Amino acid sequence: MTGVPRLPVLELRGLGVEIDMPAGTLRAVRGVDISVARGETLAIVGESGSGKTMTALAAMRLLPRNARLRVAAARLDGVDLRKLSDRAFADLRGRRASMIFQDPMTSLNPVYTIGDQLLEIHLRHVRSGRAAARDRAVHLLDRVGVTNARARLAQYPHQLSGGLRQRMMIAMALMCEPALLVADEPTTALDVTVQAQILALLAELQAELDMALILISHDLGVVARIADRVAVMYAGRIVETGPVSRVFAAPAHPYTRGLLACIPRPGRTARGDALGTIPGTVPSLIGAGEGCMFRNRCAAAEPRCRVEGNAPREAAPGHLYRCIHPAAGTLA
Amino acid sequence: MLECAGLTRLFRVGGGLLRSARQLRAVDDVTLSVRRGEVLAVVGESGCGKTTLARMLLGLLAPSRGVVRLAGAPIAGIGRVRMARRVQPVFQDPYSSLNPRKTLGQIVGLPLAVHRIGGPAQRRDRVARMMALVGLPAHLVHAYPNQLSGGQRQRAAIARALAIEPSVVVYDEPTSALDVSVQAQILNLLQDLRRALDLTYVFISHDLAVVEHIADRVAVMYLGRLVELGPTAEIFARPRHPYTETLLGSILTPEPGLGLPPARPGGEFPDPLDPPSGCAFHPRCLRALERCRRDAPAPRREADRTIECHLHDDRNEKED
Numbered sequence: 001m002t003g004v005p006r007l008p009v010l011e012l013r014g015l016g017v018e019i020d021m022p023a024g025t026l027r028a029v030r031g032v033d034i035s036v037a038r039g040e041t042l043a044i045v046g047e048s049g050s051g052k053t054m055t056a057l058a059a060m061r062l063l064p065r066n067a068r069l070r071v072a073a074a075r076l077d078g079v080d081l082r083k084l085s086d087r088a089f090a091d092l093r094g095r096r097a098s099m100i101f102q103d104p105m106t107s108l109n110p111v112y113t114i115g116d117q118l119l120e121i122h123l124r125h126v127r128s129g130r131a132a133a134r135d136r137a138v139h140l141l142d143r144v145g146v147t148n149a150r151a152r153l154a155q156y157p158h159q160l161s162g163g164l165r166q167r168m169m170i171a172m173a174l175m176c177e178p179a180l181l182v183a184d185e186p187t188t189a190l191d192v193t194v195q196a197q198i199l200a201l202l203a204e205l206q207a208e209l210d211m212a213l214i215l216i217s218h219d220l221g222v223v224a225r226i227a228d229r230v231a232v233m234y235a236g237r238i239v240e241t242g243p244v245s246r247v248f249a250a251p252a253h254p255y256t257r258g259l260l261a262c263i264p265r266p267g268r269t270a271r272g273d274a275l276g277t278i279p280g281t282v283p284s285l286i287g288a289g290e291g292c293m294f295r296n297r298c299a300a301a302e303p304r305c306r307v308e309g310n311a312p313r314e315a316a317p318g319h320l321y322r323c324i325h326p327a328a329g330t331l332a
Numbered sequence: 333m334l335e336c337a338g339l340t341r342l343f344r345v346g347g348g349l350l351r352s353a354r355q356l357r358a359v360d361d362v363t364l365s366v367r368r369g370e371v372l373a374v375v376g377e378s379g380c381g382k383t384t385l386a387r388m389l390l391g392l393l394a395p396s397r398g399v400v401r402l403a404g405a406p407i408a409g410i411g412r413v414r415m416a417r418r419v420q421p422v423f424q425d426p427y428s429s430l431n432p433r434k435t436l437g438q439i440v441g442l443p444l445a446v447h448r449i450g451g452p453a454q455r456r457d458r459v460a461r462m463m464a465l466v467g468l469p470a471h472l473v474h475a476y477p478n479q480l481s482g483g484q485r486q487r488a489a490i491a492r493a494l495a496i497e498p499s500v501v502v503y504d505e506p507t508s509a510l511d512v513s514v515q516a517q518i519l520n521l522l523q524d525l526r527r528a529l530d531l532t533y534v535f536i537s538h539d540l541a542v543v544e545h546i547a548d549r550v551a552v553m554y555l556g557r558l559v560e561l562g563p564t565a566e567i568f569a570r571p572r573h574p575y576t577e578t579l580l581g582s583i584l585t586p587e588p589g590l591g592l593p594p595a596r597p598g599g600e601f602p603d604p605l606d607p608p609s610g611c612a613f614h615p616r617c618l619r620a621l622e623r624c625r626r627d628a629p630a631p632r633r634e635a636d637r638t639i640e641c642h643l644h645d646d647r648n649e650k651e652d
Contacts (some may be wrong), residue, residue, distance in 0.1 A: 009419065168544055192377065196592060200592045220586040221584030221586050224586040225584050225591055245589055249588070258513065263586060264519070265514055271544065272523060275545070277516050277520060
C-alpha cells in the first residue's frame with residue numbers, strides 16, 4: 001500500500017453480534033471496527049470461536065436468525081447500511097458486495113447447473129438479458145482459469161473438482177464486479193498446490209477489478225502472503241491490527257506473539273524442538289467479559305488485566321493493540 | 333521395524349447393470365521401511381493414496397499385491413489382534429473417532445479390556461497413568477467426548493492408542509482438524525511421548541511445515557506412487573522430484589513480503605481413474621521430457637534416497 005489512503009469501501013464501527021443461549025447471552029463479536037479500501041486486502045485471523053466468521057457474516061448481513069446485530073456505524077460505498085431494509089440489502093449483495101465460502105460444495109446448489117447459478121446473479125442484478133449474462137459467465141470462467149468454459153455451464157457442481165468449484169465460486173462472486181469481496185477461508189478445503197493457485201488468482205483479480213478484499217483465515221501463512229493489513233481476533237475482539245509487515249515482524253499483543261510461535265516454520269524452527277504453545281483454553285463468551293479476555297492464558301497477566309486492557313494503544317502509526325503492557329520489542 | 337514391499341491396492345469403482353466397473357489404483361507398488369525409533373512422514377495431496385497406505389500398514393486393509401512385514405514377519409500371518417497390540421492408529425478427526433456414549437475412562441481403557449490386560453484395578457490405574465501422560469486432567473475420566481475440546485479429544489485418542497504399549501503408531505493427519513495453538517501442543521506431546529516411550533511413528537500429513545518439523549524421513553506420494561523418499565533435511569534442502577519441488581514451493585510460511593509462489597501451469601490433480609500415461613506427473617511437470625509421456629519411470633534407489641523420475645535416470649543425469 002502506497003500513496004494517499006483511499007476512502008474505505010466498507011466501514012463498520014462498534015460491530016457486535018449476540019446470540020441468546022439457555023445459559024445466557026453469547027457475545028460472539030464484541031465491538032469490532034473494520035474498514036477496507038478499494039485495492040486493499042484486509043485479513044481477519046483468529047482461531048475457532050474468535051468471532052472472525054461472525055464478523056464477516058455480519059458485514060454481509062447473513063447472520064443466523066437467532067443472532068442479534070449491533071453496529072454503531074456501517075457504510076458500504078457511502079451507503080448507510082443501517083438504513084437499508086433486508087430487501088434493499090439483498091439487492092446490494094452479489095452486486096456491490098459478494099462473499100465466497102470455505103466449502104464450495106455446500107455453497108453451490110447441487111440440482112442446478114453451473115450456468116444456471118452463474119447466470120442467476122447477473123439476470124437478477126443487471127437485467128441485460130440471457131445472452132449478455134452468458135457471455136459474462138463464459139468470460140469470467142475463462143478468467144478464473146476454468147477450461148472449456150462454455151461446456152462447463154451445462155455441468156453440475158458434483159462433476160467438478162474442489163479447485164474448479166472454488167474457481168466457480170469466485171467467478172460467481174465477480175459476476176457483477178462488486179466493490180467488496182469477502183472470502184471466508186477460501187482455500188482451507190483445498191490441497192496446498194491448488195491453494196497457492198487460488199490465492200494468486202484472488203490477488204490478481206483484486207488488483208484487476210480494484211476491489212476491496214476481506215480475507216477470513218486461520219492460516220497465518222496465507223495471511224502473510226496476500227494481505228496488506230491484518231486484524232487478529234480473540235474472543236470476539238480485535239486484539240491487534242496493523243500492516244501485515246509490522247504485525248508479523250513486531251507483534252505487540254501477547255496472543256499474536258503466541259500464535260506466531262506455535263507454527264513450525266521450515267528454516268526457522270529446528271526439527272525436534274518444542275514449538276511455542278499458548279496454555280489454557282478460550283474463555284466462555286457468555287456474559288459481559290470485563291477486561292482483557294486473554295488474561296487467563298497470558299504469562300504477563302496481572303490483577304489490573306481483569307478490568308483494563310481493552311483500550312487500543314498505538315505501537316506504531318496504524319498499528320494498534322489492546323493490552324496494558326507496552327509493546328514488546330521485535331520478535332526475532 | 334515395519335516395512336512394505338510392492339504394496340498395491342486396487343479398488344473397483346462404479347459398475348452396474350450397464351456400465352462396467354473401473355479400477356482405481358489407490359496405492360501402486362510402494363516399497364518402504366520404517367526404522368525403529370524414527371518418524372517417517374508420508375505426504376501428498378488428497379487422493380494420492382496416503383491414507384490407503386496407512387490402512388494397509390495397520391493391517392486394516394488387505395493389499396491387492398505385495399506384503400507388509402512387522403519385525404520381519406508378514407503381518408498376514410500375525411493376526412489382527414496381535415497386530416493391533418504392536419501397531420496402533422490415531423485418526424484425523426477426534427470428533428468421530430471417539431464413541432460419544434462412553435466416558436473417557438472407558439474409551440482409554442477399552443484396548444486393555446479387548447486384549448485382556450490386567451484386572452479392573454490395574455486397568456483403572458493404567459488409564460489414569462495414560463491420561464496423565466498425555467496431559468488430560470484426572471477428573472475428566474468420567475467425562476464424555478462432547479464435554480471435551482478438540483485438543484483434549486485428540487489427547488484421548490493418543491492415550492487410547494498408547495494404552496496397550498504398541499511399538500508403532502500410525503497417525504493419519506492428527507492435527508489438521510485442530511487450531512494452530514492446539515496443534516503445537518499436540519506436536520510437542522507426540523515428540524515427548526516418542527522419546528519417553530521409544531516409539532516409532534508413521535505420520536501421514538498434507539502439511540509440509542509440520543512434517544519438516546516432526547519427521548526424520550519423508551515419503552512423497554503422487555497418484556498412488558511413491559515418487560521420492562529420503563531424509564527430511566535433504567528432501568527439504570534439495571528436492572529432486574519435480575512434484576516434491578512443487579509441494580515445497582506451495583508451503584506458505586508467515587513471512588510477509590515474500591508474496592505468493594509463482595503460479596504453476598496445469599495445476600489440477602488428474603483423474604485417478606484415468607491416470608496420465610507414462611509418468612503420472614508429466615502433465616503438471618515443467619521439465620517433462622518426451623519419454624515422460626511414454627514410459628513410466630522406475631524407482632531409482634541410492635544410499636538414503638529413492639526417486640522415481642526420468643530426469644534422474646542415469647542417462648539423463650548428464651543433460652541436467
